Amino acid sequence: MGRLIVVSNRVATPTETKGSAGGLAVGVFGALKDAGGVWFGWSGDVVSETVANAGPQLVEEDPVTFATVGLTRKDYDQYYRGFSNATLWPVFHYRNDLARYERDEYAGYRRVNAWLAHKLKKLIEPDDNIWIHDYHLIPFAEALRSEGVKNRIGFFLHIPFPSPQVLQTIPPHEELVRSLCCYDLLGFQTRNDQQAFHDYIAREAHGKVVESGENKEHGEIEAYGRKLRTGVYRIGVFPDEIAEQAARYESRQHVLDLKQSLEGRKLIMSVDRLDYSKGLVERFHAFEQLLEQAPDWRGNVTLVQIAPPTRSDVASYKAIREELEREAGRINGRFSGLDYTPIRYLSQQYDRWKLMSLFRESQIGFVTPLHDGMNLVAKEYVAAQNPNDPGVLVLSIFAGAAAELSGALFVNPHDSAGMAEALQTALGMPLDERKARYHTNMEALRRNDLGVWRDTFLSDLASVPQPT
Numbered sequence: 001m002g003r004l005i006v007v008s009n010r011v012a013t014p015t016e017t018k019g020s021a022g023g024l025a026v027g028v029f030g031a032l033k034d035a036g037g038v039w040f041g042w043s044g045d046v047v048s049e050t051v052a053n054a055g056p057q058l059v060e061e062d063p064v065t066f067a068t069v070g071l072t073r074k075d076y077d078q079y080y081r082g083f084s085n086a087t088l089w090p091v092f093h094y095r096n097d098l099a100r101y102e103r104d105e106y107a108g109y110r111r112v113n114a115w116l117a118h119k120l121k122k123l124i125e126p127d128d129n130i131w132i133h134d135y136h137l138i139p140f141a142e143a144l145r146s147e148g149v150k151n152r153i154g155f156f157l158h159i160p161f162p163s164p165q166v167l168q169t170i171p172p173h174e175e176l177v178r179s180l181c182c183y184d185l186l187g188f189q190t191r192n193d194q195q196a197f198h199d200y201i202a203r204e205a206h207g208k209v210v211e212s213g214e215n216k217e218h219g220e221i222e223a224y225g226r227k228l229r230t231g232v233y234r235i236g237v238f239p240d241e242i243a244e245q246a247a248r249y250e251s252r253q254h255v256l257d258l259k260q261s262l263e264g265r266k267l268i269m270s271v272d273r274l275d276y277s278k279g280l281v282e283r284f285h286a287f288e289q290l291l292e293q294a295p296d297w298r299g300n301v302t303l304v305q306i307a308p309p310t311r312s313d314v315a316s317y318k319a320i321r322e323e324l325e326r327e328a329g330r331i332n333g334r335f336s337g338l339d340y341t342p343i344r345y346l347s348q349q350y351d352r353w354k355l356m357s358l359f360r361e362s363q364i365g366f367v368t369p370l371h372d373g374m375n376l377v378a379k380e381y382v383a384a385q386n387p388n389d390p391g392v393l394v395l396s397i398f399a400g401a402a403a404e405l406s407g408a409l410f411v412n413p414h415d416s417a418g419m420a421e422a423l424q425t426a427l428g429m430p431l432d433e434r435k436a437r438y439h440t441n442m443e444a445l446r447r448n449d450l451g452v453w454r455d456t457f458l459s460d461l462a463s464v465p466q467p468t
């Protein structure tokens with residue numbers, strides 16, 4: 001068995017991979033620890049050209065090497081802030097209205113991918129399997145191939161894959177799909193995403209698609225002179241670790257303080273990176289509608305929205321932040337009392353263990369993205385519940401997680417009246433029904449945890465014939 005090489009835009013720090021931090025970093029690091037290998041990517045720093053070219057910096061945590069490089073200002077602007085986050089991210093989330101396309105940014109995106117692949121090449125051994133993550137790195141396999149790399153290379157897309165018509169709004173859409181076909185295995189979060197890719201291959205690329213297996217989730221593709229496989233790999237969490245963490249911290253001071261400040265009011269919890277794909281404004285409007293249409297709940301229910309800012313130097317992110325602050329202020333102005341603030345909007349990062357214990361304390365997890373590859377918060381919310389008195393997950397049908405968490409109450413985030421009704425239903429839901437829904441969801445989480453996601457992808461990658 002060869003080693004594993006993981007490539008992602010950002011590389012977790014060794015501390016982020018330790019158990020208590022939780023999350024994806026821990027899951028991926030688990031696979032690296034088992035196989036030995038390298039985690040390669042951007043350090044998160046913007047540096048001079050000299051420093052960038054001197055990299056990668058290596059940190060050894062036997063048997064894993066963390067290898068990172070800095071990016072120059074120009075590379076950061078074109079590759080990260082530009083094409084990745086101002087073109088690919090909005091279009092892949094069906095927000096063409098927020099997307100822009102600049103040729104020089106696309107050129108920068110490809111240039112950085114080629115440069116990163118060149119840097120990585122020296123660290124690759126002949127038997128290594130290589131696992132590339134997410135939309136920043138679509139051309140990475142193509143770049144490695146042109147460096148002569150013959151290893152198996154897999155790619156996992158963490159965000160949705162858009163339908164062909166939407167993808168075609170990106171002028172070099174065909175080059176992007178051609179680049180994807182240089183991988184040996186492509187992994188998607190849901191069957192819908194995989195199908196959208198297959199549609200492009202069949203209809204636009206005039207390639208061959210053979211679907212097989214349960215729910216047709218295994219694809220064999222022939223396109224652009226290459227053969228590759230596709231699959232659906234639903235990313236998960238480690239539910240029992242989350243449950244244990246949430247229970248362990250439930251009597252910590254921050255939870256007691258929150259409880260005291262709520263004075264017996266019901267609590268709705270939402271946690272998202274501050275991103276327009278997460279449906280935050282629509283959610284605030286739904287909560288406003290609840291207070292409007294069910295006056296009994298005024299003064300008796302609080303929404304806590306934790307939303308740490310991300311990508312704050314991309315224009316559309318500044319706009320969503322301003323809109324959210326304005327709306328929280330307006331709704332609070334309308335419904336606050338001297339001792340009551342309906343929305344507590346916290347635009348900052350919290351420790352993971354705090355989030356999990358706050359989830360456990362709440363009656364509703366309100367997760368309403370407009371589009372989301374999976375949405376791990378929905379899964380974490382369920383896992384953190386007290387089995388004897390679980391809260392209710394109110395979940396958007398447009399989260400990838402909706403395909404698995406059939407015990408949720410489903411909502412359409414474009415229907416604020418419908419979301420308000422779902423909140424009312426959840427607030428009044430009897431204990432028996434809450435327990436039944438919780439058990440249904442927990443079973444799904446355990447069946448398909450983060451380890452299953454990782455191990456299935458890697459064993460499928462290892463079974464692909466080595467390219468010649």
Ligand code: GDG
Nearest residue numbers: 158235272273308348349350351352372373374375376377
């Ligand atoms: C992408 C895809 C897909 C959030 N705020 C804080 C915090 N978080 C943690 C959550 C969760 C993670 O960040 C967010 O994951 P999501 O899945 O919800 O969303 P994205 O960041 O958009 O992730 C998504 C995912 O990749 C994995 O494939 O599910 O669809 O968009 O774990 O808990 N963590 C801490 N403090 C915070 O304030 N510590």
